[in-house]
Each structure stands twice: as C-alpha cells, then as structure tokens.
Amino acid sequence: MPIRPLWLVACAALLAGCSQFPELDDTVSGAARKAAYPDLVPVEVLRAGLPAQQITEDSSPALEARVDRLRARAARLRGTVIDAPTRQALRRKIVIEG
Secondary structure, X not given: OOHHHHXXXXXXXXXXHOOOOOOOHHHOOHHHHHOOOOOOOOHHHHHOOOOOOOOOOOHHHHHHHXXXXXXXXXXXXXXXXXXXXXXXXXXXXXXXXX
C-alpha cells in the first residue's frame, strides 16, 4: 500500500476519534437505572417453554423441496449475466473521430 492512502486512512481514523458522541445517558429512564439486574436462570428453565420437537417426520419433504429450489436458484445464478450479442457489442472498439 502506498504511503499516501495509508496516511489518509490514519488521518480519517484520528478525526473520527475526535467526534462528539450523542448523550446516551439521557435516554435511560430513572426507573431503568434503579431497576435490579435480572436473575441468572439455568438454560434448562429457558428451554422448558419451547416446544419439545420442532422438526417432525413431515418436515423432511418440505426441507428437501426447499433444498431443490435453492439448488435450482444457485444454478441459475451461475449462468452468464451478459448475453452473447451484448458481449460482442462491448468488445467492439470505440473510435473517436475528431
């Protein structure tokens, strides 16, 4: 990396460090400041409220269909972006007569 771009990046970083931050202390209410910290709870207690099983035997066909759709989409995205006539037009030399 040449010296000049490195110097500009360093100056920009130093200037960003001198900027004024918004007053975030004013956005917290007094009640929130005085509130107690939440209790730490074992993860098992948190998981107890979740459904026992989220993936069922009926999920497999839906997942396979989604995988097929995503693979087809990926195959379409791998194709060329520019068609052949446009590509030939872009390859032609531009001659400026003056």
